[in-house]
């Protein structure tokens with residue numbers, strides 16, 4: 001009887017593959033990475049179950065080539081979490097498993113981790129080594145002060161003593177490097193505010209078991225402080241904390257804050273902005289760290305002693321991956337917490353309606369912080385500038401300019417928020433109305449004047465700025481509308497004395513964020529101009545004015561989540577104004593001052609607006625009261641994309657509880673020369689929808705003729 005190994009491979013097929021295990025490899029464990037022949041190539045796969053039997057005839061079975069034992073196997077927890085994702089997102093297990101690994105570990109070439117560090121264990125810190133073992137004692141003392149690298153130990157000929165300490169359980173090899181020499185000064189916890197006290201009293205008893213807790217706290221109410229105290233409690237128990245945050249840019253800032261509070265603890269960060277080498281090292285370090293701080297991909301990191309998951313800014317759209325495995329890291333975090341029996345704490349000033357509805361119906365514990373932690377810090381006044389009655393000059397009104405000028409004169413800082421990066425949203429020909437189309441998408445090319453380029457923000461296409469209209473030859477082309485670059489220029493013209501800085505995806509590398517933060521704190525910036533990136537993170541005490549331009553597109557958008565998102569953004573931007581002892585002011589330019597969103601915003605009434613939106617969603621049978629799955633199809637012609645989806649609709653299983661809507665062109669109908677169409681499926685029951693899609697998927701795979709690409713998006717956020 002041959003021994004058969006089931007292997008998960010990164011293929012589009014939702015199945016496992018059988019291989020024969022040669023005798024020498026008989027000890028391979030589930031989760032190990034193996035190299036196997038696949039077609040005419042070799043592939044890395046993940047070893048799963050063992051069997052004695054295969055449906056494949058014996059002489060067609062191929063051999064596992066080798067086990068990649070230079071890297072750790074995926075743990076049973078991660079295998080289980082990936083299986084959940086495969087079932088829930090209807091995505092191939094192998095593709096998910098391999099995607100959980102940093103790219104370097106998916107590569108077959110030999111791998112050697114950097115020299116590990118020897119660190120003192122908890123036992124080693126408490127231990128009293130025997131008096132006669134003098135060298136051991138000296139080494140342990142040294143380790144208590146700082147980890148020592150293997151190379152140093154070798155140089156100092158300490159190998160034998162190191163081994164003895166490891167043997168005794170007083171030291172351990174770790175992949176975590178020591179704290180840098182410039183470790184920041186430590187800070188103590190401030191005494192908790194009354195609200196924080198009440199919140200902790202509510203949260204701490206839940207720490208031992210799975211449960212979802214939603215902290216709804218206004219900006220500046222001290223949510224981060226609550227996370228720190230919860231983490232502290234979990235670490236004291238010898239467990240690990242996973243902290244998920246939406247933006248790479250925020251990791252250095254938050255990491256520093258955490259390190260100051262827990263100077264003795266081991267941290268690791270994981271995000272796609274790390275070099276490949278660092279990402280690999282940090283991933284390998286994760287099992288030994290105390291706190292892992294990272295963006296959505298870290299939800300799959302190996303954490304054997306996991307005791308708490310925190311999802312900060314849980315409403316943020318960047319927790320949802322928009323290609324491949326279209327997972328929501330928040331939802332996967334909850335699944336992981338459930339599997340591991342670990343509490344999950346979600347936090348936001350503007351929770352997603354999905355989470356808020358669960359809190360209102362009692363499935364999540366709701367914990368509220370209604371006041372800012374620093375008692376003098378008042379919530380800002382929010383004023384509307386009615387664009388129907390007040391003229392606009394280059395995107396700015398007189399009241400807006402006056403407010404900026406006054407703030408500048410007081411030596412305080414302003415931020416100007418415009419959700420469009422680039423110089424102008426398009427280049428325009430006044431004589432024939434040509435408006436810089438992207439040749440590959442149904443979108444406009446955005447004018448980037450400093451780079452002298454027109455760029456497509458959807459497919460990446462770029463070209464130089466034409467010297468005349470490509471359609472009629474008119475040499476006098478004009479920018480159409482305002483982007484942040486042009487706004488920066490306009491502001492500089494109006495307020496020549498102001499020191500203006502712009503932040504958006506075009507200017508911001510993660511390092512630049514920290515540097516900008518320091519510049520703002522140091523008073524080197526008067527006006528900060530930017531896109532939604534502005535709404536996140538930083539806490540600038542001297543920032544007393546927030547000016548918000550051009551938000552009206554979202555008020556009457558066909559996307560049913562547009563107002564939810566806009567409200568969250570505006571609350572976050574408003575939350576940036578007046579955080580310390582200075583009162584803040586928010587000015588919003590809008591042509592629709594009567595829109596109900598502004599009424600709630602002016603009262604800082606998230607719960608009120610959330611309830612109003614939920615009532616509307618319920619009436620319209622939209623999420624969170626229904627569940628959705630979107631089938632996306634891309635083809636060289638729209639007809640082919642629609643035909644695929646129409647066929648899909650015909651093949652849909654019969655289930656009265658599931659509605660299948662008509663196939664339609666996507667709102668962005670063409671991207672990168674592919675026509676895109678979509679088909680929405682919806683049900684009030686998550687289980688019914690899951691079963692429906694499970695039965696449906698094989699039918700979709702069999703549809704002929706094939707098209708360029710199709711995919712399932714479970715719980716889609718953008719359409």
Ligand code: ADP
Nearest residue numbers: 190191192193219220221222223224225373374
């Ligand atoms: P949030 O995450 O809710 O926006 P933070 O945790 O960043 O709020 O806290 C906002 C500000 O209040 C920070 O400057 C923080 O240091 C301060 N703060 C938080 N809790 C306390 C407290 N208990 N006492 C004094 N200051 C606090």
Ligand code: ZN
Nearest residue numbers: 429432469472
């Ligand atoms: Zn023209």
Ligand code: ZN
Nearest residue numbers: 438441456459
């Ligand atoms: Zn394009």
